[in-house]
Amino acid sequence: MNKSTVTGFVIGAIVVTAAGAVAGYRVVSASRGAEVLSVTAQHKTLRTPRQECHDVQVTKVKPARDRDRLLGTGVGAVVGGLLGHQIGGGSGKALATVAGAAAGGYAGNKIEQKVQQGDTYTSTEQQCATVYDRSEVPDGYEVVYRLDGKEHRVHMDHDPGKRIPVKDGHIVTGAGSNSPAS
16 A cells, blocks of 8 residues: 555544544533532421320200299299298288299299209210321422533432433423423
8 A cells, every 4th residue: 555545544544533532522411411500409398187086074054954943933932932921911911922932933933943953963074186197298390400511409209419401492301291391
């Protein structure tokens, strides 16, 4: 082989190698993806309702056997009438008897009412209330990245690492989904 042929081959090899290096650099640069600047884990608060029950001692008034308090009213009226009859004299005796019976009936009714209200019993009852448990659960990642010299934000379901793949000018955020580089 002559010297000019060898020189031509060497120069050709250098040109082909340089062109391959430039093309390879573009492919490698494009495949490097968008640079991730920051990743912040996001959380959301869940409120889960549940019943919380406790046994409580409760005091109640027993149901009255004589709801109208007729016994107390009757006994009071008789006793009041007798006392009024004893106090009154002459023609006022009848009026004193009636007044004593009315006052005694009223007093007997009130006395029986107090007795009935004091007749109580205690029982155990279950009282329930709805309470809410709070819990924090992961809700993806807020990612700030740089693509073509501009900063962008995107919400992702996973931590992308240091770079986000780019395809046709869009970042690839997950399995088969492309997001515009915004």
